[in-house]
Amino acid sequence: MKALTKALAAFLVVIMLLTSLPFSGNYISLTGFNAAAASEESISCERHQLGDWTVTKEPSCSEEGSRYAICSTCNTTFTEILDKLPHKESEWIVAEDSTCLKKGLMQKVCTLCGEVLRAEIIPEKDHVKSEWVTDFGATCTKSGARHIECKNCEEILEREIIKMVPHIYGEDGTCINCGAGCDHMCHKGGLLWIIVQFFLKLLKINPVCVCGAAHY
Numbered sequence: 001m002k003a004l005t006k007a008l009a010a011f012l013v014v015i016m017l018l019t020s021l022p023f024s025g026n027y028i029s030l031t032g033f034n035a036a037a038a039s040e041e042s043i044s045c046e047r048h049q050l051g052d053w054t055v056t057k058e059p060s061c062s063e064e065g066s067r068y069a070i071c072s073t074c075n076t077t078f079t080e081i082l083d084k085l086p087h088k089e090s091e092w093i094v095a096e097d098s099t100c101l102k103k104g105l106m107q108k109v110c111t112l113c114g115e116v117l118r119a120e121i122i123p124e125k126d127h128v129k130s131e132w133v134t135d136f137g138a139t140c141t142k143s144g145a146r147h148i149e150c151k152n153c154e155e156i157l158e159r160e161i162i163k164m165v166p167h168i169y170g171e172d173g174t175c176i177n178c179g180a181g182c183d184h185m186c187h188k189g190g191l192l193w194i195i196v197q198f199f200l201k202l203l204k205i206n207p208v209c210v211c212g213a214a215h216y
């Protein structure tokens, strides 16, 4: 009895093995059949009858869009990429103005997405001249100095000596500012002055010295 059971079990195993192979073969041919059926259907639908396109995503200037339509005959869904829209260019925008020290930058950007579309260097600007700035003023004993500088970078653009100012003589014949006496030759006298004085008198010029003393 036991031997019969064993033999039956072995027989069942053999049957299962035998049937499983063709079964899996059937399974393969079944999918093969399905694929063939689908492609046959596609061939029969050479001219798909597409319904209206439905936009699933509107394109923008930064991202592509998409849309789909369904064939009313074969029910296939067709999707399509929608091209990006063109950027909308702004006017030139000064991102960083130039100075006399450094170059600047101007840009055109997309007014929709902000992307920088064009960029251009702004050349350095000229120095901006100041008024004359006095370093030290002139006196009757020393000349002065003044300069023009750039209002932005303070670079010195021009320098100039300020001429000495004349002495201002008081009644005693000395300068009220520096105390110096008049240095005109008339105060030294001598033969040369006598000759010069003669001609001054003759031509009626310079009757009085700069210090106020009478020449003739």
Ligand SMILES: [Zn+2]
Pocket (backbone or CB within 6 Å): 045, 047, 048, 049, 071, 072, 073, 074, 075, 076
């Ligand atoms: Zn179709």
Ligand SMILES: [Zn+2]
Pocket (backbone or CB within 6 Å): 061, 062, 086, 087, 088, 110, 111, 112, 113, 114, 115
């Ligand atoms: Zn854009």
Ligand SMILES: [Zn+2]
Pocket (backbone or CB within 6 Å): 100, 101, 126, 127, 128, 150, 151, 152, 153, 154, 155
């Ligand atoms: Zn400057």
Ligand SMILES: [Zn+2]
Pocket (backbone or CB within 6 Å): 140, 141, 166, 167, 168, 175, 176, 177, 178, 179, 180
């Ligand atoms: Zn003086």
Ligand SMILES: [Zn+2]
Pocket (backbone or CB within 6 Å): 184, 185, 186, 187, 208, 209, 210, 213, 215
């Ligand atoms: Zn004099």
Ligand SMILES: [Zn+2]
Pocket (backbone or CB within 6 Å): 182, 183, 184, 186, 187, 209, 210, 211, 212, 213
């Ligand atoms: Zn004098």
